[in-house]
Amino acid sequence: AAEALHQGAVASRFDGITANARMSDWRSLVTQKDALVSELRQAKYIDLLPSYNNIAYLEGAARLTPDGVTVNGGTFRSKKTIVATxxxxxxxxxxxxxxxxPLTSxxxxxxxxxxxxxLVLGAGYIGCELAQMFARAGVAVTIVCRSRLLPETEPEISAALEGYFGDEGITVRSGVAYRAIRESEMGIALDLDDGGSPETIEAEQVLISTGRRPNSGELGLGEVGVEIAAGGAITVNDRLQTTNPDIYAAGDVTGR
Structure with a gap:
């Protein structure tokens, strides 16, 4: 949807073309998105799982044991376990x-x-994507980050992206320190320190996008010999095997 808005806005770069697109009903767009997600979840997971005779689906808090997993008071024995939380x-x-x-992703x-x-705090790929989406929907967006846009990429990519964002009306404040945040008459006030110069930026809402933390707590990993790295990521080898040879981990919980 955001791309459709953008294409309408930039179509005039071609001679002889006049186009315009604007956000007219955000709530309807969100409703359509929710319906699509629900439909896909139903078709690809809820309706599909019962067709596999060897898969049992349970919801509840799980904890690893030397013999398998406990869920809702029941024990499920297994020779191998995959953690994908x-x-x-x-x-x-x-x-x-x-x-x-604050808002989150x-x-x-x-x-x-x-x-x-x-205000978008953090300039990783999620923060940048959401900042651009809201800007294309007509929101005045300011990205604030301690380092630079997409800090894990080459500096030239960050510089180019900042230029593109500027063309779309997105303000970028990089290399600043967050001092404090509070509610204000406008909505949110963020106090910054830009090289020793204090400054306050205000906006109606703030979105936190400064990273994610692996969901590795409360699983009993240490009790079964699974090593957890700094920040909570489960340590795995190139085969996704943890320090317990019978337990594997995949996805965000590994920090990769």
Whole structure:
């Protein structure tokens, strides 16, 4: 949808073409998105799993044991176990953050109304993608980051992307320190330190996109000999095998 809006906005770069696209009903778009996700989940998971006689699906808090897994008080024995519990949004350490209600990559697309302005904290690929999407939907977006855009890429890529974002009206404040965040009359106020110069930026909403943390807690990993690296990622080899040869891990929970 955001790409369709963008193509309408830039179509005039061709001689003889006049086009326009605008966000007219954000709530309807979100409803359509939710319906599509629900339809795909139903077709690809809920309806599909019962057709496999050798797969049993259970929901509950799981914990690893030397013999397998316990779920909801029941024990399921297995010779091999795969941990694929994903990751959750990691909240940065910013004074006052507990006193505000920030958006995340998991809640931003559930908004019933578009904010007039948005601060995006963090400039990894998720933060950049969401910043561009909201900007194309008509929101005044400012990205604030301690390093630079896409810090894991080459500096030339960061510089080029910052130029493209500028062309789309996205403000980028890179290389700054977060001092504090609080509620304000506009919505949210973020205090920055830009090389010793204090500054405050305000917006209606703030979106936290400063990384993710592996969901490895409460699984009893240490009790079964599974090593956890700094930050909570499960240590695996090139075959996704953990330090317990009978337990494997895959996906975000490995930090990869």
């Amino acid at each position: 994903g990751s959750s949004v990691a909240r940065p350490v910013i004074a006052g953050l507990d006193g505000v209600t 998991e809640t931003a697309l559930a908004l019933e109304e578009l904010p007039r302005s948005l």
